[in-house]
Amino acid sequence: MASTFSFDVVSDFDRQELVNTVDQAIREISSRYDLKDTKTTVELGEEVITVNTDSEFTLEAIHTILRTKAAKRNLSQKIFEYGKVESASGNRVRQEIKLKKGISQEIAKKITKLIRDEFKKVQGSIQGDAVRVSSSSKDDLQGVMQRLKQEDLPVALQFTNYR
Structure with missing residues (x-):
């Protein structure tokens, strides 16, 4: 023997859980009073989440929302790799959050x-x-x-x- x-x-990571996390985050961003008029977009790609918002302050609030929603769905915080904050058109900021796999x-x-x-x-x-x-x-x-x-x-x- x-x-x-x-x-x-x-x-x-579970891709469907990540999709649900981003959907919940988008829903919360659109309903929160302090984030409602920021015209924030959160887009989930194959290997990256792109966040476009009006200031670095709201970007930090969006990070917090994403982290808490991911934690509730048993996704590790270590899958997120935050890129550098870039300035976008119209006094806005954009950031890519890479999804680590492997x-x-x-x-x-x-x-x-x-x-x-x-x-x-x-x-x-x-x-x-x-x-x-x-x-x-x-x-x-x-x-x-x-x-x-x-x-x-x-x-x-x-x-x-x-x-």
């Missing part, structure tokens, strides 16, 4: 090094933008999951394909 168990460490090579190397150093009977291998973790003991794998949850990495981690 030399079977091995494994799971994948990925960084992803684990970069340097973070994947950091994860595999952590696994190698702390768990002797567990193997970690980089596979594209995910990390496959395998071991002959399910307990070791669960220990790795707990340890990775404690680590403060700049990406949101999920554990999939547990077998």
